[in-house]
Amino acid sequence: MPPLAGALVAAALTSAIGATAASIVGALVSAALSFVAQALLRPPQVQPSQQAQSSAPTIDNKITVRQATAPRQIVYGETRGGGVYALVHTTDNNTWLHLVICCAGHEIEEFTEIWFNDEAVTLSGRTVVSGKFANKAHINKHLGASDQAADATLIAESAGAWSTSDRLRGIAYLYVRLDWDATVYAAGIPNITAVMKGKNDVYDPRDDSTGWSSNSALCVANYLCDTRYGVPVDYATGIDETALIAAANSCDENVTLAAGGTEKRYSTDGGLLSSSQPQEILGRLLGAMHGRAPD
DSSP, rough: OOOHHHHHOOOOOOOOTTTTHHHHSSTSOOOOOOHHHHHHHHHOOOHHHHHHTTTSSSTTOOOOOOEEEEEEEESEEEEEOEEEEEEEEETTTEEEEEEEEEESSOOEEEEEEEEEETEEEETTTTTOOOGTTTTTEEEOOOOOTTOOOOOHHHHHTTTTOTTTTOTTTOOOEEEEEOHHHHHHHHHHHHHOOEEEEEOEEEEEEEEEEEEEOOBBHHHHHHHHTTTTSSSOOOOOOOOOOOHHHHHHHTTOEEEEETSSSESSSSOEEEEEESSHHHHHHHHHHHHHTTTTOOO
């Protein structure tokens, strides 16, 4: 019996991603993982200095963790981030390990890169074809649309652990299947992260468009008006559109770099936790452009 998968025989792990997680993955049954599985999926040790900052709305964006309950991640701009396991399950005589990793609690624009540990992998279709994990890992990407269907491949491959009702609507996630190899997975399950272009419902009054943007001013307005994670503010009555346009234009100004080339004056690229206080999140978003919110 392969030691990596054998430690996870018939184990399905469900993770609550926010307050409604029970309904999201209610069809799955949480099972006890073996000692070895716990070792493979053990969350990283938190240093005292990190504990002191635990109330901050930022996350360690390079770690994917196993956690019974977890707040959802809000992603703006483009950033590399980890996630939370919603499923850990083995099939095919413990040769295939199925992982569902929830990366953001909303629809995103795209997954631009997938990383296994410190290696960015290349995909052909859903199969990894580069580096150490070539032909030993397979990935399906789901962007978190509100009408998102359950992963058909996972349903077919998971021997009943995933069903058509497990749609994870409104959650951007990865389905990863690892194929057992004693050499490739000698160190256990790799830390799987992704580079994401985040929220794609950012409104830009300059051209009346809605989509992905890393413009700091527009991201602040999006958070303020977000009915799920924001305050929420009514855009028509609570946002000074003239001031917003001026701030957005300022953020988009090109600044010459000492090393050559240019970049936008202000850009917001990172992840926030939905469990944080709105004033903390807003403070971080405003800090990205040295901005302030009027009383």
